[in-house]
Amino acid sequence: MPQEPKPRLLLMGLRRSGKSSIASVVFHKMPPNETLFLESTTRIQKDSIHSFMDFQVWDFPGQLEYTEPSFDLEDIFGSLGALVWVIDAQDDYLDSISRLNKTILAIQAHYPDINVEVFIHKVDGLSEEFRTDTFQDIVQLISDELHDNGYENAPVHFYLTSIYDYSVFEAFSKVIQKLIPNLSTLENLINTLCNNCGFEKTYLFDVLSKIYIASDTRPVDMSCYEMCSDYIDVIVDISELYGYEHRDRKIKGEQAQEAESHVVLHDETMIHLMEMNKYLCLLSVIRNPEAKEKKGLIDMNCRTFQEALNEVFSRSWEEQEAEQGQLKARPDPEH
Template sequence: MDVVFLGLSKAGKTSIIRTLTSKCQPNYQAVFETTQKVEKSELTIAGNQINIYDFYGTFQIENAKPEEKEYLKKCASIVYIIDGQNETYEEAVNYFEKLFAEIVKINPNCNYHFFVHKIDNDGFATLDKKTAIISSIKGQLIDFFNTYSNLKPNYDINLTNWQDQSLSEAFSKVIHKVIPQVSYIASLLTSLVTNSKMEKAFLFDQVNKLYIATDAGPFDQNTYQMCFEMIDVFLDISFIYDPTENGQIKNSEGSLSIKLSDNTVLLMKSFKEYLCLICIIKQENYVRPFIIDYNIDEFCKGLEEMIKVTK
């Protein structure tokens, strides 16, 4: 399963990849040198190895090396990074249009994920300026793909920055397209939610806080953010009582429960493969915790069996 990152130089491709693939605390960032050649990184999610190819910003497809064309031909998804703070964003859009015209010939079924990156408010003189740039980028991309409507290209546009969960949420969508077991995991989560009278359940990779799957119920942004932040709470507690060198996250088992003021209970269980299950349940449906714990254990067993088969 291959994913290719494309975009102009200084858009943030390498920083995003290093953040997603590092087993360090989620807020860890560093400055990286400009990419000069295609660099490969690996990410393991629920037993699946995902190969990520970071293309250099000066890449020109008409001069592509044979191995570079092969990466583009084989990849399931392309993540295209646009620097939302760069006023020459039209150059980035034009660069993608040139790439797409050639990629679609060799990989017509590829998925495209656009990350309009660095869109935190501090990077813009006014909120109106930010809104205008984002609207312009989205409009240009939509208009471009409308010209290829006969090919029915699969794409989404995401707004990302370092300061919230947007980057992890956006890359989660990439994961959903490349991991073949997502629908199976979602069905397990749906059964768990139904049998336990839960409100919602997510399976996360706790290293980079990607959500691998969720149940069939409605997706609510606030609920997702609450689960996302619960991982931070769990990791903070883990580092206090069981610190590691360089802030590296341990591949271990543990659990945490939090009762909110609205009588909602958050349940988290982490287990091997850096996975964690987060469930939301109303207090009135949590009167027999041992039954909920049993159902969660059964879910984990089913997931672990799936991972064994995947490996």
């Protein structure tokens, strides 16, 4: 049986627009300040990301003319995924917009299902007013040119991003969510959990990248999202300190397989974290005083959600690991 192709994120844009910095910060946990020392990408960098859903990130050099006949478009755009085009908002972006539109026109006829996501990047250096004007100008320029070439309401989505805040994680969350076939089922499950437990907001996070793969359908509050992201870092650091096995450490009582934690902030807001498996964790923001007093009910509902979650991901990580184990156990035919 042929293996399903992994969804592919294609990072494209002009040189020095910030593509490699974005990939390093989001998928390799590099501190943003260290990206200043990254060298320019000179060839296509292919990264395989192993998480709740295996996917690939391809980082393209800015000078590469991949729409020329010498390149195989099927090899680049043929796999289901997203084209993430990065525009440096602090630079002259007319050339970048022209290249983007040329790329969209080249692939739309053959690959109409690929998601086109535009990251208007490095906005941390712009004032609020100039940021808004730049965003509107870029959206207008791209839409007008595509319209002139016969593409009415082209499926292009825009995000303001920076590696120095959480905006790039928020943008990638939206990009990844479009690649999850059962997203609506996950959202319905989280909505039910929120309503039953009195949660204000709930996210299902990928622990490795801090991208949230689903949330309830209430509007996202960025300050709330940032709190939850920071809390993941705290729990991951503590888990690394105390979660390893040691021959002199004696286990006292039954041990939980997944980490679970909550913290109450100065304004009485409670953040509740529960690991779902080794890839995903559920983070909930609770402001209702009555809900906070029903910890047992919250835990029970979260465990029920965990069971439903593992059923939704029928192509589960346990099955993948079993397959990998069988491959490793298979004898070498040469011996």
